[in-house]
Amino acid sequence: MSTDTKAQCRSAVERHADALVELSHAIHADPELAYQERRAAARVADVLQREGFAVEHGVGGLETAFTATFGSGELVVGLCAEYDALPEIGHACGHNIIAASSTGAALALAEVADRIGITVKLVGTPAEEVGGGKVALLDAGVFDDVALAMMVHPSPEESVACTSLxxxxxxxxxxxxxxxxxxxxxxxxxxxxxxxxxxxxxxxxxxxxxxxxxxxxxxxxxxxxxxxxxxxxxxxxxxxxxxxxxxxxxxxxxxxxxxxxxxxxxxxxxxxxISAIYAELNPDRWLASAYRESISELGRVPMDPDAERKRQLWSTDMGNITRALPGIHPTIAIDCGDAVNHQPEFAAACVSASADRAVLDGALALAWTAVAAATDDEQRDRLLAGVADRLPGRVAAGAAAAGGFA
Incomplete structure (x- = not known):
């Protein structure tokens, strides 16, 4: 990965920093529950559309899902933007940070898309807390052309490749x-x-x-x-x-x-x-290693890989994505005192100065990870081969994940 390309990504994130933080705060101040996230989805889509992304609303038959794409390269980089909130305690899981960081990564990658031969595809994924929006989108074929999928989740801990339940x-x-x-x-x-x-x-x-x-x-x-x-x-x-x-x-x-x-x-x-079954996370080891290098370069210290192997996070429909294609779901630490996800105190921390920093650091680390994959010939070939293998005779991922259940 050339230093020029990395510098272009950094410059893009810095240029859009105010808009990204504003987006995070706006979503946080206006929480919407699963499959009702009309204003949040519109906010994210509008930011990208203003920057030249082609936006398609209602993808996969879901009203509050959308895609925003930029570029024409054969390697499609997927970024997942969550934006649903929790009942009564709002954005106590920090989905405002997820949405804004994925948006920032998409804007950064748009700067270098032609140079490194990628198409940037941000997928607005509703209903993570309950409802399994990503599973529905996976089954509908929205991720069929995606070579790798990424997002970063706020947490009290900094991790790269933990699994989930x-x-x-x-x-x-x-x-x-x-x-x-x-x-x-x-x-x-x-x-x-x-x-x-x-x-x-x-x-x-x-x-x-x-x-x-x-x-x-x-x-x-x-x-x-x-x-x-x-x-x-x-x-x-x-x-x-x-x-x-x-x-x-x-x-x-x-x-x-x-x-x-x-x-x-x-x-x-x-x-x-009452919801799709969520599979456990299966993080792609190469992408995780690239993200670890990127986030460490930004001065963050992620959990030791040995400790990560013993650590399981909460549950997420991103697990279904990582079982269908290469992907990662790292966590990025914010200053939240003794609070943890799904507590009101954590919700308050998700619009703090450390949360705003997490938006920007997360965006840049995701962008650098995608650039590393796109410019490594061996990994690029692996990821493109994975797409080619998946496209013929695609099996509905949600149904496959639910196999064996009554």
Whole structure:
């Protein structure tokens, strides 16, 4: 990678710094939930369109998804921009930083696209927190021509190639029979009791879970009034595991716990997936090494590779992307005190001076990583060969990831 090309990328990020920080703050101040991120998507798309990117809205059949492309090189560099927020606590996962850093990387790469023979393709990916926007876009073919995909996620820690936990979001609905809770309780079938039995069973099961397996859930509807035997109740559980195989085994055991609630109370029950299944991250080692070199050059100190191999992050639909094509999902540290992702204090930190620095450092490190891959003949050939192998007879990635689940 020539110093001139790196300098061009740096100059572009510096030139757009104010706009990138403004974009991050605007998204943060106006949080929108999964598949409702109309204003956030428009903000990102508008910045890129003003700089000559060709923007297509509603890609993959998703209203709040879009692509923004620049250049005509055969190597397509994908950058994922997340922008959905969390209920009640807004951008407590820092997706405003993700969106702005990917935008910055796209603008930097546009400066050198013709020189290094690439097409820059930023994909606006909605619904990461729940809904699996990337899985839907993968299945719709939006990533078919992408040779590598990248993004950077804010965190208390600086990491390059940590893996993540696979996750299934499931809802259980129990149906019983109403009755007066005092005058004729014997005529009722209590759907709230069914959930209680299932929760107790899951609580006891936790002692025997495999390493890396986790279960957490909430009751979303428990009844209408104390004097009415509840006939309709629902709960949502997140199941996590080290990989899809372990997740499949975990789901079978949790479904048995749900069945226990029905057997004990006489209620019927139904289990549904409320979101796409997220696979575990599979970071590309060469890209991770290139990113490590880039982010270190910017003065950041990422976690030691040996420590990373033992560290698993939360769950993300970027895992599905990295199982389908070469990609990375590093984390970039911000000053957040003792706070962690999904806490209000972390949300506040995501518009701090350190967060603004993370936007710019993340953008430049992603750009330099893409340049390194595009200008290394061996890696360029590998990445282009991967696209050629994927295009014929493409299998829906989300369906493949969900293989083995009921």
């Amino acid at each position: 696979a996750i299934a979001d499931i809802e259980v609905r129990y149906t019983g029979r109403t009755s007066h809770a005092a005058a004729a309780p014997h005529l009722g079938l209590n759907a709230a009791d069914a959930i209680t039995v299932a929760q107790v069973a899951i609580g006891l099961l936790r002692q025997h879970l495999e390493p890396g397996q986790m279960v957490h859930g909430i009751v979303t509807h428990g009844g209408a009034a104390p004097n009415i035997v509840p006939a309709d109740t629902t709960a949502v559980f997140y199941l996590r595991a080290t990989d899809l195989d372990s997740l499949s085994r975990l789901e079978k055991r949790i479904r048995d716990c749900f069945q226990a609630g029905s057997v004990a109370t006489g209620c019927t029950h139904e289990v549904t997936h």
